[in-house]
Amino acid sequence: MPELRPEPRLSHTAAMILQAVNAGYVYGFSIMEMTGLPSGTVYPAMRRLERDELIRSHWEQQSIADAEQRPPRKYYKLTRAGRLTLESSRKRYPLLTKLIPSPQEESV
Amino acid sequence: MTLRPALAFHLLCLAVLRFASLIVPRAQRRDWWREWSAELWHVRQACTPDRGISWAAEREVAAFCFGAFQDARCLRAQSAPAAMPRATTMGSASQCLLLLTGLIIASLSVAAILPGVREQFYQFRYHVPPGILLIQSARASEDATPTISGEQFLLWKARRQQLFTSFAFYQIDHEPAINSPHSQPKINIAHASTNLFQLLKLPIPVAPNATNLPAVILSNALWRNKFAANPSLIGQTVHLGKHDAVVAGIAPPGSWRLPGKVDAWLLEPDSSLLSAHNGFVIAETSKPETKGFGGHWRMSAPTPDGTVDDFVCLALIDRTHTVNDIFLFAIILACLALPATTSLPLGEYRVGSRKLTWPARLRRWAFLTSKIALLLPLVYLVSIDLAYLRPILNHDTSDYIQLISSFSICLFGLRWSLRDQRQRCPVCLGKLTHPARVGQPSRNFLAWNGTELICLGGHGLFSTSPSYPPAGSAPSAGSTSTPLGTSSSPKRASPLSTSERLSLTV
Numbered sequence: 001m002p003e004l005r006p007e008p009r010l011s012h013t014a015a016m017i018l019q020a021v022n023a024g025y026v027y028g029f030s031i032m033e034m035t036g037l038p039s040g041t042v043y044p045a046m047r048r049l050e051r052d053e054l055i056r057s058h059w060e061q062q063s064i065a066d067a068e069q070r071p072p073r074k075y076y077k078l079t080r081a082g083r084l085t086l087e088s089s090r091k092r093y094p095l096l097t098k099l100i101p102s103p104q105e106e107s108v
Numbered sequence: 109m110t111l112r113p114a115l116a117f118h119l120l121c122l123a124v125l126r127f128a129s130l131i132v133p134r135a136q137r138r139d140w141w142r143e144w145s146a147e148l149w150h151v152r153q154a155c156t157p158d159r160g161i162s163w164a165a166e167r168e169v170a171a172f173c174f175g176a177f178q179d180a181r182c183l184r185a186q187s188a189p190a191a192m193p194r195a196t197t198m199g200s201a202s203q204c205l206l207l208l209t210g211l212i213i214a215s216l217s218v219a220a221i222l223p224g225v226r227e228q229f230y231q232f233r234y235h236v237p238p239g240i241l242l243i244q245s246a247r248a249s250e251d252a253t254p255t256i257s258g259e260q261f262l263l264w265k266a267r268r269q270q271l272f273t274s275f276a277f278y279q280i281d282h283e284p285a286i287n288s289p290h291s292q293p294k295i296n297i298a299h300a301s302t303n304l305f306q307l308l309k310l311p312i313p314v315a316p317n318a319t320n321l322p323a324v325i326l327s328n329a330l331w332r333n334k335f336a337a338n339p340s341l342i343g344q345t346v347h348l349g350k351h352d353a354v355v356a357g358i359a360p361p362g363s364w365r366l367p368g369k370v371d372a373w374l375l376e377p378d379s380s381l382l383s384a385h386n387g388f389v390i391a392e393t394s395k396p397e398t399k400g401f402g403g404h405w406r407m408s409a410p411t412p413d414g415t416v417d418d419f420v421c422l423a424l425i426d427r428t429h430t431v432n433d434i435f436l437f438a439i440i441l442a443c444l445a446l447p448a449t450t451s452l453p454l455g456e457y458r459v460g461s462r463k464l465t466w467p468a469r470l471r472r473w474a475f476l477t478s479k480i481a482l483l484l485p486l487v488y489l490v491s492i493d494l495a496y497l498r499p500i501l502n503h504d505t506s507d508y509i510q511l512i513s514s515f516s517i518c519l520f521g522l523r524w525s526l527r528d529q530r531q532r533c534p535v536c537l538g539k540l541t542h543p544a545r546v547g548q549p550s551r552n553f554l555a556w557n558g559t560e561l562i563c564l565g566g567h568g569l570f571s572t573s574p575s576y577p578p579a580g581s582a583p584s585a586g587s588t589s590t591p592l593g594t595s596s597s598p599k600r601a602s603p604l605s606t607s608e609r610l611s612l613t614v
Contacts, residue, residue, distance in 0.1 A: 027150075029154070033154075038171065038172075038175050039171070039172045039174075039176065040176075040178035043182075044181075047182050048182070059142075072146060073146055073147075073150070
């Protein structure tokens, strides 16, 4: 069955954040560091991406955080729709992969 | 004990985050706080030195914390209900019924304020007994004109009667409230025979009068306005117009149904009723033969000058028609005129499309019935408000105003009810506000194509064929179905079952 839902056209900032999550920067502060965007931009953008089901979040296990003596983090991960959207965003923003190269692309 | 500067800054940042968390919706607040406080810990670890204090690092951490406000506002905006188009929210079925209910309450409030309307409602408490007649000259053009002289009344009363058992008489004088040569507010005083209220069988408690002064019965309005509703006034001597009289009672509001507006009834012996002014004669009959005459009949009777004249007898029970009679008459007229103003069908689904389920049909008819059920009391109240807006209008004028206003409002109200029903979705009763393209011009010979209206739920009065694929199935290549102005997001899809949903795909 073909997908009736149109793919959302992301802004460059949202595409950068999606690319950062895909590249393994999976929590808010690391995305901030990678993209250079302020917290007031990164976190609201991640809320919207999560609302649109392009990314999903989960909490780190408490035992892991306790072992490292730090509070647990909230991690973000791309969904299937998020990967498809990122693919189309890469076509729209060709420099995206150069700005934030993902490990698999680096290996290639 | 001193507080380390780094700890103080950390507490300050936590306070900022806590403050920002107040913006976040309550359901998400705990999770939001947990994430931001954890992130703050990591930011502080990454940015600030292990020992001492770095102002640049603290500034960076503070900038991070202030970003929390934007995030909190974003979450708040996401959780707020989506703004519905005004046409849809205003057109919802419940709002329509609420609007009508509000109008009824408003018109009821106006009715409670207007004294003329209140008096009409008071009239429902009193019933005119049968067999009470108003006798007038046959030459009178209207029954509100006094035509019978005091001499005529005394002549009839003195004669042996075959049809009537008793007579009463009253004539109205317009006199100043207080006997003074200067301009004073004038009141209407009815000089009436002492048996007037007994004949009308009005439930007015009359106090015994042991003095030689005539008794007076005050209207409720005069008692309130002139005597400040003094409850101990009964039995006291008052000065009204040119007369001293003993207050014998207070007439309840709405009890007077005879011609003329009266503020006080001065009950006088028959000999005092001989004056130059004409008045009204009330007669009571209990003879069975008069029942066949109906409510309006003529008779010939002797006059004081020895001749015989024609008179008209009007049954009081027919004359004092209530506002309900006019309202019912106007409703019947409006129902008869309705087909001339709009078509009566309610816009059913076309032949071949899916039938509505029984609950949906029932809900639709219940909505129409509720609208009409709320419309009728609204018409009734508004028409009475308009008719008795000004108490100075005479009864006939008020009747005409009530008839015309109730007919007009009822006619256009019923027309609006039907048209509104046709403009609503039969399934969810929402307004059909969104245009949707249906069909393809290339298939013009096979099916209809054009633009039709749908509601926000995606329902409408589509003329789709059952052979077309149902909602949710894959559209064929090249098919066109574009609900114009609606969101394409699947979250906005109809909450109703597929069987209830009409296909947008043709």
